[in-house]
Amino acid sequence: MARPRIDRAEADAVLQELRRREEDDCDNFHHYELDAEHRLKNLFWADCDSRLDYFSHGDVVVFDTTYRTNKYAMPFVPFVGLSHHRTPTLFGCGIISDQSLDSYVWLLRTFLLSVAQRRPKSVITDGGDAVVAAVKIVFPDSNHRICSWHVEQAIEEHLHGASTRNEFRSLVCDACSPEAFEERWYGFMAKHRTAGNRRWLDDMYGKRELWAAAFVHDKFFLGMAGDQRTECLATRLHTGLHGGMSLPDLLRHADACAHGMRRARRRGQQSAARWFTPANFYLLREEIKMIDSFEVVEATARGHPTFGKKVYMVVFRQRRGVLFHVECSGYGVGEVIRCSCRKMEREGLPCRHILCAMRHNDSSLIPNCCALRRMRRRGDVKFERLHEMEELGRRVFDLASEDAQEFKEIKEFLEGWLDDRNAVLRGSGAVAVVDSNAADDADSVTPVTKKTKLIEG
Incomplete structure (x- = not known):
């Protein structure tokens, strides 16, 4: 089935918005590619915060190309990593027209362009054949491994029986020597290879250096070698996508997720130290x-x-x-x-x-x-x-956002409360002033308290 043609109006709206952002702040970045008919083919963007985060935390990059949830069936590819507090951080997002080698090479080279050609030490991917080949071309010196969540999903699909699956998982997790791995692999094949799983097992053996602990356990992956959920950092950007989503909607969705991740990171860093x-x-x-x-x-x-x-x-x-x-x-x-x-x-x-x-x-x-x-x-x-x-507001807002009428009621109530509060302040001549000396260092155990004073006008 052919991929739907991208609506020119949608593409123009997204590109116009990204150009506007670069005009407002030259540290924002976007790059795109057109097809032979001058329609949008591939797109990558990263805001200034994402680029700064990469220079601080971009030694390990995770990207997953398997999500095609939008009305054009185009893979949406967030590039993510871990901050020094082990919270997710976004480095940029890409949309590509297909899952070909050329598209992935374009995407990775454009990502490198956005970060001044600074290659990551390690990358974690979904392990698709074209992705593996593109990583070899663009990141030849970076460590590369397949996300263990994707390995686990393949195990569930191609192997049957708890004992068989656990035996294969031991090949994924046990840090034996490459020689020992070879011996165990052929023993596994002798017992468990069938006509149904033969092709998959042959493919996994060809990629063994990308998933078996015998080959990856001593390489730098920030301790994510066995952490399925941490490797799938991008899933929070994929949550909420749907098959009818337009390109402008996708851009807004990525923005909202990025802001939420940054807000959660700031709150999380401060929470324990302040409590x-x-x-x-x-x-x-x-x-x-x-x-x-x-x-x-x-x-x-x-x-x-x-x-x-x-x-x-x-x-x-x-x-x-x-x-x-x-x-x-x-x-x-x-x-x-x-x-x-x-x-x-x-x-x-x-x-x-x-x-x-x-x-x-x-x-x-x-x-x-x-x-x-x-x-x-x-x-x-x-x-x-x-x-x-x-905590209470998070639950209320989550529920209210699912219903248009409840959303409207909650929003109007909050806006009315703020208007009434501001009217009281204006009537008394009081002005809220925030102490400019308040620190915002989450690594410190000193509580960060914004002191508000009411100064009579």
Whole structure:
């Protein structure tokens, strides 16, 4: 089936918007390619924040080319990585007309152009044949491996039986020598190769240096060698895409996701340091460092999707038989989170398993129930109120955004409240002034408190 032709009006609208952004700030970047009929063929863009983030955190780049969810069936390819706080960061986005080698080479070269030809140390991809070939051409000296989430999906599709799948997973995860891998591989093939999986196994063997721990365990991938969810950082940009989405809609969607990721990163960096005293934050930081040693292998919801109970099964990667159960129920001030390790009950601080479940649920703030008052800094009542309202507001806004009428009602209420509040301030002659000396360093354990003073006019 031929790909639908891109509407010229949509393409012109997107290109005009990207040109306007570059005129406003020359550090914004976009580049595009037209086909023989002068229609948009390939497009890449990156704003100034994305480019700056790359120069700080672009040593490992993840990109997934398998999502074709828009009305033109064009692959949407976000380039993402991890910040120094191990939170997702966006380096740019691309749209390509097809999954050919030429399109991928164009995309990767354009990405390099946006970052002043600074190649990443390592890249993680979905492992498609054309992608693998393009990486060899454009990033010949970079480490390359296939995202373990995609490997896992292929295992589920092509291998049958728990024992067979686990034996193959051991080839993915066990850091043996290349010689030992070869011996184990041929033993696996002798037992489990069938007419149905022969072609896939031959293809995987040809790409063994891109997924087997025997070849990739000692290379620099920021500890993502076995972390399926961390490697799929781009999934949050793919969430919300649909087959009827236009190019302007896709641009707006990417903008909204990028802003959300940056906002969550800022909030997440500040949350723990501002909640806890320095001594308790030091202990909590040790738990945060251990998150990557665990992963959520199963998450189940019971009752109402927002107000019901959620149970996460968390596994220790090095000993996958060691399981922990994290149970979350309620919301806001009534929220309760428990882990089977009982660390929270014993020591009053959230454990690495709870933090792992939070990350799985895309939560960037320490829940109120996991920050006992005796562990917190004293006197920051405003921050405690703000934290509680942010948690409640997040749930309200998520629900209201799904219904046009509820969205309108909530929006009008908030606008009316702000108008009334501003009218009171104007009537009293008071002006809200923010202390310009307020720090914004998330790495510090000193609380960052914006002090608002009312000065009589």
